[in-house]
Amino acid sequence: MIARLSKRMASFFVRNEVIKSEDEEVYEYGLQLLLSTVFNGIIALILAIISGTILQCICYLAVFVLLRKSAGGFHAKTHFGCCCILAVVLSLFIMFIKFVPNEAYGIVATIVVAFSVVIILIFAPLEHENKPISARDKNRLRKISVIYAVLFTILVFVLFIAKLKMIMICVALGMFTASGSMLVAVIEKKIKSIHLGT
Secondary structure (H helix, E strand, O other): OHHHHHHHHHHHHHHOOOOOHHHHHHHHHHHHHHHHHHHHHHHHHHHHHHHOOHHHHHHHHHHHHHHHHHHOOOOOOOHHHHHHHHHHHHHHHHHHHHHOOHHHHHHHHHHHHHHHHHHHHHHOOOOEOOEOOOHHHHHHHHHHHHHHHHHHHHHHHHHHHOOOHHHHHHHHHHHHHHHHHHHHHHHHHHHHHHHHOO
């Protein structure tokens, strides 16, 4: 759906001489990314409003997005798949904060933050086969990922001390989702290499 819509928009721009025909594919790809981001934002907003968890979703997604951009992670094969995964993962997050008692937040945060830090230290940054990373960028993204991991870990600890457990668990679960995405990508890559016999 997003790919078709992007193609039509890019063709419209070419027909109306807004862009050159040789640039059509570049604009089509850019429009796909833009529309995917907009649709993901709309899905997240709708779920947050319906569940009454706007602040929690903002905290959770901010941590997830910052880590995901520097550390990398799993990529769905289609934009529609990406939107579906976001809807499922965000729904699980909302159900967690709605139904798991506050008393459990401390131990859950400890476990998921420890898991996240280990995964980030071992694997960050992950390179996608369609988007190679230069050695220089790899080094820079690794530093950024580790800095984020340390800062978010400190933030979780401070929020626990300040008894702001709801925000604390949002930050911790944002880290967990980003690192979980990394682990899924690593497993997917390993399975592909086994099938290819490499």
